[in-house]
């Protein structure tokens with residue numbers, strides 16, 4: 001008996017060594033942790049239960065029968081994050097470059113199936129040379145099976161990808177279909193075709209980092225949601241994110257203990273909006289002052305900064321925040337900001353996370369490049385996402401809400417439940433100057449008359465009361481009591497139920 005137990009220990013120790021000490025040292029030498037070290041940092045201490053530690057590939061081509069490392073290049077299993085169940089796979093670059101064989105893919109599919117069945121998030125740590133070259137089409141089939149499960153899991157359990165090494169070719173499409181992608185600066189990259197192929201086909205010369213590094217994907221392409229300095233920071237931030245999310249689409253997000261009075265009055269908000277309507281102010285200040293303990297988890301912080309998206313808690317409960325940022329492009333809506341916010345709104349709606357919209361928007365960005373780029377379709381994404389959302393929605397207009405952007409930004413007309421406005425709000429088709437120049441074109445050469453018309457227009461429309469008279473704004477509130485009003489509004493919506501007519505699925509303008 002003792003021998004058998006010893007044998008098990010030995011086999012486990014061998015499996016845990018992955019591709020051997022030399023390759024582990026090389027991994028560390030690049031500033032990267034090993035697959036198992038990452039899993040242990042991600043999960044609560046001692047909670048990891050590994051599956052399929054002894055699985056090996058069955059390939060016999062190219063001498064592969066001589067090389068059968070236990071686990072086949074991916075560590076899979078389950079554990080907990082702050083006590084809540086999650087499923088994990090972590091590719092082991094020290095074993096055949098973390099390349100994906102048929103059995104490697106089967107291991108990933110197994111835990112994805114379990115996550116869907118048991119209603120828990122899937123977290124995938126990617127560090128792989130791609131399809132196992134020796135296995136050919138068997139490897140491609142494995143990817144296909146993973147993709148299909150990504151699609152089935154979408155909207156059922158949260159899926160999070162962490163890119164901690166290479167992720168290239170068709171392999172990028174699994175993370176691309178998950179809800180969030182995190183990258184590590186300087187040690188991870190993602191691209192469909194690498195620098196060599198790009199050079200051959202288009203004659204463009206770029207490094208892997210320039211083509212698909214963390215900075216590119218968080219600032220330019222918006223493929224990734226955040227970039228972190230190293231593996232440790234990235235994994236700690238995944239843990240923080242998971243705390244905001246429900247385990248699946250049938251559960252509510254967890255309620256955390258809170259130490260911040262929901263009735264907290266914030267007198268400084270009375271002066272947040274400057275006297276001059278064209279002076280910017282930082283919308284993040286408002287978000288931080290509304291959130292429990294000032295805790296804000298921003299998503300896509302580096303992309304389309306004219307709109308802010310992320311999670312806060314109010315009374316310990318997760319709330320998704322979408323906010324125009326007057327500090328960047330005056331908070332205008334454009335192709336990038338509409339796409340960014342639409343995807344965030346849809347995530348919140350799929351996972352029963354209430355949405356708070358903070359509005360200060362001068363309209364949609366004019367321009368040839370915007371029109372050629374399809375701002376009509378992309379703007380419609382945000383409009384559509386809000387309009388189809390059935391989660392509790394509270395909207396606050398702080399200053400401008402002009403034109404189509406007023407309607408798009410979670411207005412009453414899109415079934416938002418509570419629409420509040422500060423006394424500084426201006427809800428109108430457009431700003432006073434533009435409006436006057438159109439409706440009083442005949443007086444354009446008379447600056448005095450134009451100024452008079454503009455002042456009249458401002459008196460009439462640059463306030464929240466016209467909309468409030470029509471019930472489009474439920475209440476004009478004091479800035480200082482905003483947290484209290486919003487907390488009470490969300491509390492009243494906890495049992496919200498809506499009926500949506502049957503359809504197979506919608507046809508959001510993609």
Ligand code: HXC
Nearest residue numbers: 096097099129130131132133134140143166168169170171
């Ligand atoms: C088998 C692989 C491999 C692969 C790496 N290795 N990629 N084995 N299949 N795809 C092995 C290497 O042989 C080596 O084994 C070990 O992993 C580490 O690789 P190195 O090259 O020494 O590491 P490094 O210099 O860091 O380079 C990493 C790399 C490079 C950039 C990822 O290995 C590389 O270019 N690999 C090939 C990438 C590729 O073309 N993959 C297919 C893409 S197409 P030893 O024994 O020496 O440690 C694809 C399609 C997916 O993925 C389609 C889905 C639908």
